[in-house]
Amino acid sequence: MTKKKMSLAQRVNVLRASVMGANDGIISIAGIVIGVAAATNNSYSILISGLSGTLAGMISMCMGEYVSVSTQKDSQKMALISERQRLSDQYQEEFDYVQKKYEAQDIDPELAKQATKELMDKDALSTVVQERYGFNPRDFTSPYAAAIASFISFPTGSILPMLAVTLSPANIRIFATAIAVLIALLITGYCAAILSKSDRLKGSIRNAIAGLLTMGVTYIIGQLLAH
Numbered sequence: 001m002t003k004k005k006m007s008l009a010q011r012v013n014v015l016r017a018s019v020m021g022a023n024d025g026i027i028s029i030a031g032i033v034i035g036v037a038a039a040t041n042n043s044y045s046i047l048i049s050g051l052s053g054t055l056a057g058m059i060s061m062c063m064g065e066y067v068s069v070s071t072q073k074d075s076q077k078m079a080l081i082s083e084r085q086r087l088s089d090q091y092q093e094e095f096d097y098v099q100k101k102y103e104a105q106d107i108d109p110e111l112a113k114q115a116t117k118e119l120m121d122k123d124a125l126s127t128v129v130q131e132r133y134g135f136n137p138r139d140f141t142s143p144y145a146a147a148i149a150s151f152i153s154f155p156t157g158s159i160l161p162m163l164a165v166t167l168s169p170a171n172i173r174i175f176a177t178a179i180a181v182l183i184a185l186l187i188t189g190y191c192a193a194i195l196s197k198s199d200r201l202k203g204s205i206r207n208a209i210a211g212l213l214t215m216g217v218t219y220i221i222g223q224l225l226a227h
Contacts, residue, residue, distance in 0.1 A: 013069075013141040014149050015194050021061050021150035021209065023188040025157025028057050030181040031214040033165040038222025043166055050162040058154040066147035072076050073140050079133045080125070087124055094128050095120055101131045160184050178215055185211040 032053040036046045036135050086094055095116060102112035119127040129137050168176035189207025193200040 010139055010141050010145075012041070012195060014145045016192075017065050017069075017146040017149040017222030018153040019188055019191050021065070021153030022157035023110065023185065023192065024061060025057060025154040026053070026160055026181055026184050026188065027211050027214050029053050029158035030161035031218040032209065033161050033178055034174055034215045035222040037165055037177070039168055039217045039226045043170075046164055047162065048202065050165070052159065054106060054158040055077075057158065058151055061154045062147045062151035065150040066143045069141050069143035069146045073143060076133070076135055076137070076140065078220050079135075080129060080137055083125060083129050083132065091124075094124070096130055098131050157184075157188075174219065178212075181211055181215065182208050 014163035029050050033046050036049040041045070061162050083094075098117040098120065099109075099112050102115060103109055107115070116127075126137055147186065161177055164177040164180040165173050181226045185207045186204045192207065193203030196203070
């Protein structure tokens with residue numbers, strides 16, 4: 001029995017989970033270790049806090065992705081059940097709905113009707129579902145794949161801030177960590193923008209600002225609690 005390969009859309013969704021998991025790992029652990037480093041110079045305490053945050057984060061991200069994708073998948077399955085019933089009870093109304101969607105895209109009414117007929121004759125369910133709900137019923141993302149991607153990517157992202165804060169000299173460890181994290185966040189922000197087809201410069205800068213705010217807040221808290 002041959003194993004079914006993931007479609008492009010499914011691979012993109014798994015890649016998205018990987019990029020966002022790594023990004024969250026970078027930001028979350030950077031915030032933790034910088035906050036602790038602002039409060040104490042004890043390298044062991046900083047490392048333990050980073051490792052604890054990594055363990056908690058990777059489990060949280062893994063389960064969060066699993067629940068999120070499972071919920072989305074359940075919602076899509078309910079949409080399929082509903083649409084099958086509509087096609088059975090009111091086929092012409094669904095046909096007209098799809099045709100009007102095409103006409104709204106400035107397609108000639110006769111051409112829109114012909115396209116609708118050809119697509120509905122070929123696969124009525126997929127055609128209407130894509131137009132009404134905006135997803136391909138053949139492209140369900142696996143919650144297990146998304147969860148595993150996050151489980152692996154979160155600790156991968158967390159390695160950078162932990163290495164930076166533990167290997168840098170004590171007098172510059174916070175500054176060095178912040179610079180390393182900012183560079184990494186510009187890269188992950190850029191990758192996320194590519195996947196979401198949004199403005200890459202804006203996505204990179206927005207991601208870097210989020211990291212700066214996180215590190216800034218935890219640094220201030222660490223300073224206030226320093227002893």
